[in-house]
Amino acid sequence: MTTHLTTPARHPAPASSTQAAMGPRYHDLLHRLTTAARTSIGFPNAVDIDYRPLGPLLGVLLNNLGDPRVDGIFPMQAKDIERDVLDYFATLFRAPAGWSGYVTSGGTEGTHYGLWLARTRLPNAVAFHSAASHYSVGKAEHLLGLPSVTVAALPNGEINYADLRRQAARFRNRPALVTANIGTTMTEAVDDVHRIHLALDAAGITHRYVHSDAALAGAPLAVTADRPGFDLADGADSISISGHKFFGTPIVCGLVIVRRGLHELPPAIRYTGAPDTSITGSRTGLGAVMLAHALDVLGPAGLFERTQQARAVAAYACRRLQQIGWPHWRNPNAFTVMLREPADPVKAQWRLPSTDGWSHIICMPGVTTHQVDALIGDLTAGREPAASAS
Numbered sequence: 486m487t488t489h490l491t492t493p494a495r496h497p498a499p500a501s502s503t504q505a506a507m508g509p510r511y512h513d514l515l516h517r518l519t520t521a522a523r524t525s526i527g528f529p530n531a532v533d534i535d536y537r538p539l540g541p542l543l544g545v546l547l548n549n550l551g552d553p554r555v556d557g558i559f560p561m562q563a564k565d566i567e568r569d570v571l572d573y574f575a576t577l578f579r580a581p582a583g584w585s586g587y588v589t590s591g592g593t594e595g596t597h598y599g600l601w602l603a604r605t606r607l608p609n610a611v612a613f614h615s616a617a618s619h620y621s622v623g624k625a626e627h628l629l630g631l632p633s634v635t636v637a638a639l640p641n642g643e644i645n646y647a648d649l650r651r652q653a654a655r656f657r658n659r660p661a662l663v664t665a666n667i668g669t670t671m672t673e674a675v676d677d678v679h680r681i682h683l684a685l686d687a688a689g690i691t692h693r694y695v696h697s698d699a700a701l702a703g704a705p706l707a708v709t710a711d712r713p714g715f716d717l718a719d720g721a722d723s724i725s726i727s728g729h730k731f732f733g734t735p736i737v738c739g740l741v742i743v744r745r746g747l748h749e750l751p752p753a754i755r756y757t758g759a760p761d762t763s764i765t766g767s768r769t770g771l772g773a774v775m776l777a778h779a780l781d782v783l784g785p786a787g788l789f790e791r792t793q794q795a796r797a798v799a800a801y802a803c804r805r806l807q808q809i810g811w812p813h814w815r816n817p818n819a820f821t822v823m824l825r826e827p828a829d830p831v832k833a834q835w836r837l838p839s840t841d842g843w844s845h846i847i848c849m850p851g852v853t854t855h856q857v858d859a860l861i862g863d864l865t866a867g868r869e870p871a872a873s874a875s
């Protein structure tokens with residue numbers, strides 16, 4: 486049989502012509518976003534990795550439909566690249582042989598997936614998370630119909646281990662699912678998975694599952710010698726990160742790694758040729774490629790160097806705040822610097838999230854000391870702290 490292949494309707498276009506063809510509305514959007522990026526230091530997205538070389542891939546669909554271990558029938562996928570990315574992070578997070586995982590839509594899906602597996606393995610469990618956990622944790626528990634207990638947080642944002650012991654002891658006859666915060670959203674506090682296990686031991690809990698929500702800080706902490714336990718060798722059963730935070734991927738994505746034995750590979754869906762093991766069916770192939778690109782750009786030493794550079798900027802911010810007498814503090818190894826809540830114009834200019842009289846900046850890779858200096862200038866330019874700050 487002769488096949489007549491015609492030229493595909495959609496061609497990957499070079500970056501310049503893509504830009505030229507973009508409608509005015511999207512030029513306006515690009516202008517607004519690039520302008521906002523200059524003072525966007527209140528949220529954790531790195532801006533130092535250039536993903537524009539991947540631009541030609543925007544001319545094709547990239548959908549890693551179904552389980553990453555099986556290519557399936559659908560051709561517009563990059564699962565080989567996803568598998569390389571997963572291998573890298575499984576090694577980084579010290580996963581034992583037999584681990585599995587996938588590239589997710591973000592940190593939220595990773596936690597949802599971890600708790601879903603936990604519930605499958607330990608029916609009748611009670612879920613615990615701290616008052617400082619991201620709202621996505623409570624949401625995942627709600628979606629899964631899990632009874633949910635909020636544990637107190639310490640002043641630095643870390644889980645209160647004594648309260649965890651007390652709360653877990655109330656349910657000592659049931660399995661416990663604990664989500665550990667590996668970098669809380671507001672203060673970047675890190676819950677210690679070793680201490681979580683000790684608290685559960687003391688509470689008399691025999692069956693348990695610990696998920697590490699490492700959306701922000703998992704990758705940088707993995708290359709840090711002096712850090713609390715949080716990965717799979719430390720006793721977590723699963724771990725999830727966001728791709729758009731520390732790696733600054735321009736599309737939102739993430740990944741989850743789970744230890745062995747929690748998920749058997751089911752038969753393939755006949756229509757797709759791949760097992761349906763993830764929460765969403767269609768999955769981002771471009772997210773996987775972007776993470777691979779980030780790892781290529783960084784190289785073996787890059788992850789560590791970049792982490793150190795970003796922490797040095799955070800330390801610089803603390804020194805500058807000290808110089809102007811502005812109350813501030815920072816958790817060990819954090820990119821996040823807590824500062825007494827400034828007046829509204831400064832908060833608006835620098836997009837600073839605030840709670841209980843405190844705001845923060847997050848010195849992600851790409852945030853510069855010039856930006857810190859400009860913020861310090863605004864803080865000192867006669868603008869009083871907010872009325873709520875004492």
Ligand SMILES: Cc1ncc(COP(=O)(O)O)c(C=O)c1O
Binds near residue numbers: 669
């Ligand atoms: C600690 C923590 N967990 C989870 C999330 C949710 O991640 P995503 O926005 O990638 O779904 C965030 C986002 O800010 C976070 O800070």
